[in-house]
Amino acid sequence: MAPAVSCLLLAVLFAAACRVIISSDQMCTEKEVNKTYNCEYLGLREIPDTLPSTTENLEFSFNFLPTIQNTTFSRLINLIFLDVARCQINWLHEDTFQSHHQLNTIILTGNPLIFMAETSLNGPKFLKHLFFIQTGISNLEFIPVHNLENLESLYLGSNHFTSIELPTSFPSQNLKVLDFQNNAIHYLTKNNLDSLKKATNLSLNLIGNDIKGIEPGAFHLKSFQTLNFGGTFNLSVIFKGLQNSTIQSLWLGTFEDLEDQDITSAMLQGLCNMSVESINLQNHYFSDISPASFECLTQLQELDLTATHLQDLPSGIEGMNSLKKLVLNVNKFHQLCQINAANFPSLTHLYIKGNKNKLDLGAGCLERLENLQNLDLSHSYIEDSDCCNLQFRNLSHLRYLNLSYNKPLGLQSQAFRESPRLELLDLAVTHLRVSVPQSPFQNLHFLQILNLSYCLLDTSNPHLLAGLPDLRLLNLQGNHFKDGNIPKTNLLQTVGSLEILILAYCNLLSIDQQAFQGLEKLLHVDLSYNNLTGNSISALHHFKGTYLNLAANSISIMPLHVLPTLSQQSIINLNYNPLDCTCSNIHFLKWFKENLQKFEDLEEMVCATPPTLKGVKLCDVKLSCRITAVGIFFIVVFLFLFSILFILSVKFFLRWKYQHI
Amino acid sequence: MQGLMATLLVWALLHPGGGNVWPTHTVCRNDGLEILYQSCDPLQDFGFSIDQCSKQLKANLNIRFGMILREDIKELFLEAALISKGVSIFTLSYPICESDHPKFSFCGRRKGEQFYYSGPVNNAELEIPKGEYEVLLKLYNERRSILACANATVICY
Numbered sequence: 001m002a003p004a005v006s007c008l009l010l011a012v013l014f015a016a017a018c019r020v021i022i023s024s025d026q027m028c029t030e031k032e033v034n035k036t037y038n039c040e041y042l043g044l045r046e047i048p049d050t051l052p053s054t055t056e057n058l059e060f061s062f063n064f065l066p067t068i069q070n071t072t073f074s075r076l077i078n079l080i081f082l083d084v085a086r087c088q089i090n091w092l093h094e095d096t097f098q099s100h101h102q103l104n105t106i107i108l109t110g111n112p113l114i115f116m117a118e119t120s121l122n123g124p125k126f127l128k129h130l131f132f133i134q135t136g137i138s139n140l141e142f143i144p145v146h147n148l149e150n151l152e153s154l155y156l157g158s159n160h161f162t163s164i165e166l167p168t169s170f171p172s173q174n175l176k177v178l179d180f181q182n183n184a185i186h187y188l189t190k191n192n193l194d195s196l197k198k199a200t201n202l203s204l205n206l207i208g209n210d211i212k213g214i215e216p217g218a219f220h221l222k223s224f225q226t227l228n229f230g231g232t233f234n235l236s237v238i239f240k241g242l243q244n245s246t247i248q249s250l251w252l253g254t255f256e257d258l259e260d261q262d263i264t265s266a267m268l269q270g271l272c273n274m275s276v277e278s279i280n281l282q283n284h285y286f287s288d289i290s291p292a293s294f295e296c297l298t299q300l301q302e303l304d305l306t307a308t309h310l311q312d313l314p315s316g317i318e319g320m321n322s323l324k325k326l327v328l329n330v331n332k333f334h335q336l337c338q339i340n341a342a343n344f345p346s347l348t349h350l351y352i353k354g355n356k357n358k359l360d361l362g363a364g365c366l367e368r369l370e371n372l373q374n375l376d377l378s379h380s381y382i383e384d385s386d387c388c389n390l391q392f393r394n395l396s397h398l399r400y401l402n403l404s405y406n407k408p409l410g411l412q413s414q415a416f417r418e419s420p421r422l423e424l425l426d427l428a429v430t431h432l433r434v435s436v437p438q439s440p441f442q443n444l445h446f447l448q449i450l451n452l453s454y455c456l457l458d459t460s461n462p463h464l465l466a467g468l469p470d471l472r473l474l475n476l477q478g479n480h481f482k483d484g485n486i487p488k489t490n491l492l493q494t495v496g497s498l499e500i501l502i503l504a505y506c507n508l509l510s511i512d513q514q515a516f517q518g519l520e521k522l523l524h525v526d527l528s529y530n531n532l533t534g535n536s537i538s539a540l541h542h543f544k545g546t547y548l549n550l551a552a553n554s555i556s557i558m559p560l561h562v563l564p565t566l567s568q569q570s571i572i573n574l575n576y577n578p579l580d581c582t583c584s585n586i587h588f589l590k591w592f593k594e595n596l597q598k599f600e601d602l603e604e605m606v607c608a609t610p611p612t613l614k615g616v617k618l619c620d621v622k623l624s625c626r627i628t629a630v631g632i633f634f635i636v637v638f639l640f641l642f643s644i645l646f647i648l649s650v651k652f653f654l655r656w657k658y659q660h661i
Numbered sequence: 662m663q664g665l666m667a668t669l670l671v672w673a674l675l676h677p678g679g680g681n682v683w684p685t686h687t688v689c690r691n692d693g694l695e696i697l698y699q700s701c702d703p704l705q706d707f708g709f710s711i712d713q714c715s716k717q718l719k720a721n722l723n724i725r726f727g728m729i730l731r732e733d734i735k736e737l738f739l740e741a742a743l744i745s746k747g748v749s750i751f752t753l754s755y756p757i758c759e760s761d762h763p764k765f766s767f768c769g770r771r772k773g774e775q776f777y778y779s780g781p782v783n784n785a786e787l788e789i790p791k792g793e794y795e796v797l798l799k800l801y802n803e804r805r806s807i808l809a810c811a812n813a814t815v816i817c818y
Contacts, residue, residue, distance in 0.1 A: 041704050061773055062704075062731075085773030086729065110729070110773035134774045158774055181769065208766055231766050255766040257780035282762065306762050330762060 214241025239270025253282030689714030
């Protein structure tokens with residue numbers, strides 16, 4: 001019994017193992033023909049033979065390659081990008097990449113590296129990006145330097161580094177990104193910084209290292225593209241340590257899960273002795289914010305105060321004439337005037353997104369911002385019964401305005417008269433109250449993009465979109481039309497310059513044949529997720545070369561007369577429709593076979609009827625609607641019997657008639 | 662013995678490669694509250710615990726969470742659905758990491774990293790009413806790739 005049991009057990013295990021191996025070979029997914037493959041999470045121990053030697057990008061993470069050597073990838077000599085994250089790699093042996101001249105990125109994240117051979121990275125001519133995140137290394141001597149002359153970025157996060165110092169032999173002349181995220185670096189010395197001297201325009205990331213000390217003069221006359229000290233407990237150390245440096249972008253924010261000290265005006269004085277263009281202080285508290293806090297920020301071009309618990313900004317700040325971009329997202333203003341915008345007269349970009357209190361726009365709060373081009377007030381509980389001329393007074397250079405995800409706004413005719421240069425207006429998911437026949441967007445001569453999705457619009461107002469001569473993209477997703485029908489006279493007739501029209505999720509049942517008359521320039525029409533049938537396609541009869549999305553509608557039988565309309569379009573999506581695959585739809589099915597190249601994503605185009613073909617892909621259906629020999633035989637027999645019957649009855653009728661004469 | 666073999670055979674046939682049903686873990690079981698969860702990500706399990714477990718949930722709970730990152734988390738979102746007796750009570754979507762506002766210190770970690778978080782979650786105070794609840798949780802990034810998925814059961818006596 002025992003031997004039999006073990007045999008069976010072995011057989012079962014073997015069968016299971018075989019199945020895994022067989023299936024895994026097949027399971028690498030092709031993301032770009034002959035070039036890009038994804039083989040993640042397949043438990044592979046080697047490169048499958050199915051991958052072509054033309055493979056350029058290989059995502060091979062979460063497999064099992066304890067040792068990699070010159071035979072491991074030898075067949076794939078065209079590799080450009082190789083991701084072997086968490087493959088349990090211990091050893092990188094000699095000449096692993098000897099024949100991979102094109103290789104430019106190697107990702108070794110999450111591998112417990114024990115040793116890399118001196119020549120393990122030799123071969124690639126332009127090795128640019130190396131990821132050694134969480135590989136357990138603590139010393140850069142671990143990485144062989146022979147072929148790193150072209151290195152642009154080196155990621156060393158989540159390791160055991162205590163110093164950022166590069167070995168003297170380390171070729172850093174092309175280095176642009178040096179990332180030490182989440183290590184144990186607490187001190188920066190002059191020697192440390194001097195070792196980076198050869199790298200110009202370097203971005204140095206020290207986020208999650210809690211710097212406790214910087215040697216005086218360490219940053220003297222040093223220049224950086226980006227310096228990130230995110231999560232540092234004591235910012236005074238940083239401000240003191242960066243004296244006489246030049247930094248384009250300085251990131252000093254903190255996080256909800258970390259403790260930090262309040263920022264005082266005295267700390268910010270440190271900024272007077274360095275040159276910084278852009279600074280981020282997210283998530284900090286300010287203990288004594290006053291005009292004096294900004295004394296050393298006058299050279300700044302960008303200031304990000306996201307989630308800094310602000311209820312107002314002080315008035316009377318002077319000298320902030322260079323500031324172009326101000327981010328005040330996720331704060332606690334009650335009134336827009338509380339930001340005292342007049343302090344920042346040169347602003348071109350202002351973001352007050354995600355305000356935690358209901359934000360009252362007030363009147364003319366931004367009127368001193370004559371150069372403002374970009375204003376984001378989304379997600380801020382804004383509610384106003386008459387928007388937006390008083391509120392945005394004098395913003396004559398405004399080009400982008402985002403008021404999406406707010407409370408109801410009432411709009412009158414010419415609601416944006418004060419900002420006639422608007423190019424993009426986003427009002428998505430903000431309930432708009434517009435009474436008929438007002439035209440709130442009248443005279444926005446430069447407006448190109450208008451997002452009105454889920455605005456609960458009164459679509460019966462034919463003047464709603466009047467006065468938009470240059471509008472290219474209109475998003476009306478999620479708005480409803482009376483009786484689910486777009487009639488002959490509708491709000492789209494005033495926007496003849498439209499190129500992209502989105503009418504998805506509008507509960508549409510039908511579209512009048514003349515409804516899109518006048519829209520001659522359309523290139524992209526999205527009618528997905530409605531309840532349209534094949535007949536509605538007649539409304540598109542005058543479009544040519546359009547991308548047409550009809551996914552998730554109620555199209556079953558495609559009428560013969562709409563096929564020429566479909567033929568004129570460039571790409572069509574008919575996925576998730578209850579398509580009929582019987583002979584009643586034979587014209588469409590035939591036409592479909594001849595026009596496969598027009599269809600987007602054939603995988604999801606399946607039959608709904610007849611029950612026998614339910615779920616079958618349309619491109620796999622072979623339908624024959626000719627009459628079969630048996631059918632012809634029965635018809636002949638039927639006709640024959642019918643004629644005999646007819647002759648007999650005529651005969652009988654005549655005989656009956658003559659007998660009665 | 663025959664029965665055992667048959668069971669084994671059926672099991673082996675139904676679960677090629679070992680199967681991917683993860684064990685159900687207990688977060689806590691005391692003070693009239695029981696919380697259980699199971700990973701619904703076919704590729705991996707994860708570890709989770711709460712520092713305090715009572716019907717009267719304190720604000721700003723501390724949690725511990727450990728997993729391997731399947732994707733970069735420059736952007737990370739949480740989706741939660743609460744279901745009671747088969748009826749959906751609410752769903753919420755919450756941004757944890759956004760490129761213009763990384764709320765937590767772990768934002769920006771990379772695919773393949775082992776990830777451990779121990780700290781506050783910034784929740785509101787909440788008293789859990791009696792009953793049994795299903796909670797579906799999903800963590801995903803900007804490409805909607807799933808990082809973690811959990812089916813949790815909360816039983817409150």
